Amino acid sequence: ETGVTQSPTHLIKTRGQQVTLRCSSQSGHNTVSWYQQALGQGPQFIFQYYREEENGRGNFPPRFSGLQFPNYSSELNVNALELDDSALYLCASRPSTGAGYGYTFGSGTRLTVV
Amino acid sequence: QKEVEQNSGPLSVPEGAIASLNCTYSDRGSQSFFWYRQYSGKSPELIMFIYSNGDKEDGRFTAQLNKASQYVSLLIRDSQPSDSATYLCAVTGGFKTIFGAGTRLFVKA
Numbered sequence: 001e002t003g004v005t006q007s008p009t010h011l012i013k014t015r016g017q018q019v020t021l022r023c024s025s026q027s028g029h030n031t032v033s034w035y036q037q038a039l040g041q042g043p044q045f046i047f048q049y050y051r052e053e054e055n056g057r058g059n060f061p062p063r064f065s066g067l068q069f070p071n072y073s074s075e076l077n078v079n080a081l082e083l084d085d086s087a088l089y090l091c092a093s094r095p096s097t098g099a100g101y102g103y104t105f106g107s108g109t110r111l112t113v114v
Numbered sequence: 115q116k117e118v119e120q121n122s123g124p125l126s127v128p129e130g131a132i133a134s135l136n137c138t139y140s141d142r143g144s145q146s147f148f149w150y151r152q153y154s155g156k157s158p159e160l161i162m163f164i165y166s167n168g169d170k171e172d173g174r175f176t177a178q179l180n181k182a183s184q185y186v187s188l189l190i191r192d193s194q195p196s197d198s199a200t201y202l203c204a205v206t207g208g209f210k211t212i213f214g215a216g217t218r219l220f221v222k223a
Contacts (some may be wrong), residue, residue, distance in 0.1 A: 033211065042118075042202055042213040043158065056209030090157055102148050102160040102204075103211065 002027055004106035006091050012112045018079045021109045023091030025072040032074045033103065034066060035090040043090055049074055078111075086113045117141060118205050120214035128222050133190040135217050137203030140184065144207040147179055149188045152200045152216065162188060193221045 005024045013019050025032050031050045035043035045058035049068035063079040072093070078085060088110050092103035119138050127133045135149075146165045150158035164170045164177040164186070176189040186205075190197055200216040 035213070042120075042215040045210050045212055048209050048211075050209075058210065100146050100163070100165060102150075102163050103158075105157040105159070108157050 004029075004091055004093050004104050006089075006106035006109050008109060009107065010110045010112075012114060013081050015081055015083060015113055017081050018077065019081060019111065021076040021078075021089050021091075021111070023074045023076070023093075023106055025074065025091075025093035026104050029093035029095050029104070030072055031096060031101075032068055032072065032091060032093045034074075034076045035092060036060075036085075037088045037090055037108070039087075046076070081113045083113050086111060116214075117212045118203055118214040120201075120203050120217045122215060122217060124218040124220050126220045126222060127193050129193060129195060131193050131221075133193045133197065133219055133221070135188040135190075135201050135203075135219065137186040137188075137205075137214055138184055139186070139203075139205045139212075141205070141207050142181075142184065144184075144205045146206040147177070147186045148204040148206070148211070149175075149177060149186075150202040150204060150213075152202055154199075158202055158213075190219075193219075195221050195223045197221050 033048040034046040037043045048056035052068045065077045068074040088108045090108045091106040094101040149162040152158040162177040164179045170177045174191045178187045202216045203214040
């Protein structure tokens with residue numbers, strides 16, 4: 001059973017640029033969420049995808065967008081990068097959108113905006 | 115008011131003691147409650163899940179839920195130095211799971 005894999009592991013971008021982060025969900029998981037984790041903070045919910053549709057969103061601006069593909073892999077896109085976007089971005093998948101399932105997290109992508 | 119609140123700690127306990135971690139949440143419609151452990155430089159890993167009032171035990175871990183008080187706790191018995199980590203409380207309601215800021219636990223040998 002494969003876990004959740006994310007790429008790249010580290011990324012440096014310039015303010016104003018755009019970035020795409022990728023995630024491959026654990027086998028059998030049809031629900032994926034993305035989180036932003038600043039140093040010393042808990043993960044902040046960005047959005048959740050279920051069967052290729054966004055069905056939940058946190059307090060993030062529209063420049064944060066996502067996609068989920070038929071094989072349940074997903075992408076997080078961030079446009080017009082700001083310095084405050086520097087953080088660890090975590091992808092997490094679970095078997096269902098039901099409330100009773102916990103997440104399996106990937107190792108994250110460390111994004112630095114300069 | 116934050117949706118999920120935890121004491122940031124650090125909480126320091128001697129080896130073999132019971133560590134008690136607490137969490138409160140604001141949304142009364144919340145359905146499921148999770149505890150994750152996050153080692154420094156690593157991603158969170160799920161350790162406990164509870165959705166009914168009362169206690170749930172798994173090995174050295176006990177999760178406690180009181181929906182009337184909107185309170186969740188995690189007890190770690192016989193604490194070991196390897197339990198030193200940040201413990202994240204997470205609450206699911208609707209189509210989102212919200213995490214607290216985490217409590218740092220240090221277990222002294």
